[in-house]
Amino acid sequence: MTENATADDVVIAVLTYRRPQDIALALPRLVEQAAKAETARPASVLVIDNDPEASARQTVQRIADLSGPEVRYVHEPRPGIAAARNRALREAGDARLLVFIDDDEVPSENWLNHLLRLYRSTGAAAVVGPVISEFAADPSPWVSAGDFFRRRRLPTGTEVDVAATNNLLLDMQWIRNLELEFDERFGITGGSDTLFTRSLVSQGGRMVWCDEAMVVDMVPPGRLTRDWVLRRALRTGNCTSRVHLELARDGIHTLAVRARLLGPGSVRLAGGTVRYLTGKLTRSLPHEAKGLRTAARGLGMVSGALGYVYAEYRRK
Structure with a gap:
């Protein structure tokens, strides 16, 4: 189950919900990462629009017209992030690797290749990278004092038993063989990624940490209260x-x-x-x-x- 394909098809999945400015900024960066991917065949970028009104369609189509067929838009009107994540699993088709990232995150230089290299060297079922918070406005002294946005950092290669989907590479052969999906009962509560990754590990899938594959999360003022x-x-x-x-x-x-x-x-x-x-x-x-x-x-x-x-x- 852990044997790697000689040519790993890679799909970068970014989920979005009524963030046209964010997705407009994120897509060109992800297209650039896909173009530089160390793969035998070109990586692609998949946008899952979870807005029932399909508000991201025009923005994505405009960028796709400039970028080429490596950008694909899919509308998932069912509410809840778990439904959008499951749509990404299905739309990945027979690709070997699916990489999740959020629409408000900025990937670091060579982010995707860092994930791919560690995946290939370890044969892990999943590779997780760190998320660093930066702020659109200065947090209040009270919020800063509480360390609310401090996130974990671990040595590369450390095995972990839980992860979010804001910076996560999945070996889809593991996911298909285990018939894993995101539990849509957690769609409007959060936690479907926690349950998904804990289930993967509990059934034998190894998840390893890649500290070099960093993404930056831009925290808006509305979340600094x-x-x-x-x-x-x-x-x-x-x-x-x-x-x-x-x-x-x-x-x-x-x-x-x-x-x-x-x-x-x-x-x-x-x-x-x-x-x-x-x-x-x-x-x-x-x-x-x-x-x-x-x-x-x-x-x-x-x-x-x-x-x-x-x-x-x-x-x-």
Whole structure:
């Protein structure tokens, strides 16, 4: 299953939803990455437009007319990022490799080739790269003190057991053989990529980290507020519990997992609250912000363990 094809067909998939400016900036960069790909046959770029009104069609078509057949537009009107991710899996056809990236990210120089080289040298089922946050406006001191946008960095070659789809290469032979898909029940809640990658690893697929394959996430001002970062912490905790419960699969194991989640979740909720109150009393922004971040994540874990579903991406 891990044997590599002699000529790896590569599809770069970028999902978009009502971000015409972002996709207009992202596509030329991805076309450039595809053109420089160290592959026997040219890599291609696949745009999945998840807006029911197909708002990205004209922008993508204009760039495709200039770039050639390596850019392809697909409209997926069903709401939810999981539906768009599944459409990307289907539209990849018989390509060996599918690489996910977000429409608001800027790939670093040689990003795609770094992913490809590590894939070929390791025979991994998936390769994950880091995401670095840059800000469209200066974050408030409170948001900065909470380290809400700090992301993991690991030595290249480190094995990981979970990943997002904002910088992820997949060996589609593994995905097809395991018949993996993104769970569309997580489409408006987030977490379908967490469940997908944990399922891949649990069934024998190795995921390795490629620290050189960096992308930059441009964080808009609307995400630099206390309300947004705390809701994101709550959603992360909620999804963590729901994914673990889903992987438990049967009633007896589900009850045991639910109990195990309630413990750490309650500890985070209580400990974070104490740290927040300490920060308020001592006028320490790091204690206050990090305490609320921990408490919000703990509340999300507890609520998820008890069956509550937080739908961050619910559309009006």
